[in-house]
Amino acid sequence: MPTREDILEALKSVIDPELKKDVVELGMVREITIGEGRVDVMISLTTNGCPLRNHFVVAVRKALRGLGVEESGVEFDVLSPEEKAALQKKLGIQGSLPAGENVSLIKNVICIGSGKGGVGKSSLTVNLAAALASEGKSVGVLDADVWGYSIPRMFGLGAERPPVSAERKILPLESQGVKVMSIGFFVPEDSAVVWRGPMLHKALNQFLDDVEWGELDYLLIDLPPGTGDVSMTLAQLLPQAQFLLVTTPQPAAQKVAQRAAEMATKVQLGLMGVIENMSGFTTPDGERYPIFGDGGGQDLADQLDLPLFGKVPLTMALREQADAGVPLVSVNPDDAAAQAIRHISRGIIASTPELPPILAELPPLMPVLQNEPKGASLPMA
Incomplete structure (x- = not known):
């Protein structure tokens, strides 16, 4: 069996995705128990409901297998307030450590963006959410387009x-x-929201921390145009999120989406795949006119080595239902756009399988008790 020093050295390969350092340097390795043919490790988390538990289980067991340990266990406790304060001071972090207890029951976070406006991200987000819900999934939508919010009207x-x-x-x-x-x-x-970066960060933090999302299979986040503050904030708050790129067929949109993919990679958001929206105009009689060209979505997917989840045509009903406030997939599933979106939703489900059985071994999540109620800065009823 390896020694405690051997195990600590191996555990330096286990990186906290939020704090970007290994668990040994962070002082998160609470206990190591070496038994007869078995090693048990206790990791201290920053919050009891950390959404990255499974990441640590998989990474710790992989590190131990590298030492020849085939039977292992991973348990968790929580850093005390004093320990968290010392860790913040060590890392030079202002404010609170990445929280996450309120999103710990969300299995998949998918950011939907393109880097530019006018490609139909919001209508696509709304209809994908409705399509996933119709497949029996529990779904939430966060409208992160603070300046151009349109999700409430579309729903x-x-x-x-x-x-x-x-x-x-x-x-x-x-x-x-x-x-x-x-x-x-x-x-x-009809009010304009005129905010700079710090206000955006605070609002998005509240939408994750102070909103009772509950258990969700999917949280879809409708991103604003651009590659700036909002995307970087979400990458910091939700390091487990994936990025779904939306483009229209023409090269101009494709090139901007490619830059959005580069941004996602720089802030360490996982790239999930590509959707080609407005893939030709389909008339009520079924005729198709490629008014934005052809093939941009596939070209982008090929360049990034990502799957193309589907091509959604532009139809009159898709626009009409967005204005009417009812997702097209809910009222006209036979429409060409609705059929394409339902196909994409099934592809998303297939590419985000249930978490591995290893989670069944984890202790149940318990609510974090606060010393005092935490208010919200957003205006409340």
């Missing part, structure tokens, strides 16, 4: 104000079986 939610629970958590509104959160619920419908 027919208008200017309703979300309620607040007794625990001071914002309860997302629901439409078509999808939980929805947007800055549009907190400002007058």
Whole structure:
């Protein structure tokens, strides 16, 4: 059997994806128990509901197998407030460590973006969410396009104000079986949001930390145009998120989407695949006109070595239902665009299988007790 020093050296390969350092340097290796043919390791997490538990289990066991240890166990506890404060000081982190207890029950986070506006990200997000819900999945949508919020209107939610629970958590509104959160619920419908980076960061943090999302199979995040503050903030808050690229067929959109992919790689968001939207205009009679050209989505997928999940045509019904506030897939599943979106939703499900059985061995998540209720800065009812 390896020695404790051998094990600590091997565990330096286990990196915390949020803090970008190994668990030994971070002081997160609480205990090492060496038994007869077995090694057990206890890792201290920054929060009891850390969404990255499975990452640590897999990485620790891989490191131990490299030492010839085939039978191992991984357990968790939580850093004390004093230990977290010391870790923050050591790392030079201002404010709180990456939290995550409120998103720990979300299995898959998918950021939907393109790097530019006008490619139909929001209508695609809404219809994908409804399609995933119709497949029996629990789904939430976060409208991260703070300046150009349109998700509430597309779900027919208008200017309703979300309620607040007794625990001071914002309860997302629901439409078509999808939980929805947007800055549009907190400002007058036609108001312009004029914010710089720090305000954006704070708002997105609240949408994740102070919203009671509950258990979700998928949280879809509608990104704004560009490759700046919002994407970097989400990468910091949700290091397990994946990036789904949307492009139209023409080279101009394809090139911008390629830059968005580069941004995602730089901030360490996983690239999931490509969707070609507005893939020709399909008339009610079924005729197709490639008004934006052909093949851009496949070209982008080939360049990035990613799967092309599908090609969604532009139809009159797709636009009409976005304005009517009811996702097209919910009311007209036979429309060409609805059929393509449903096909894409099934591809997403196939590419995000259930978490491996190793999670069944983990202790159940328990709520983190706070010394005092945490308020929210967003205006509440």
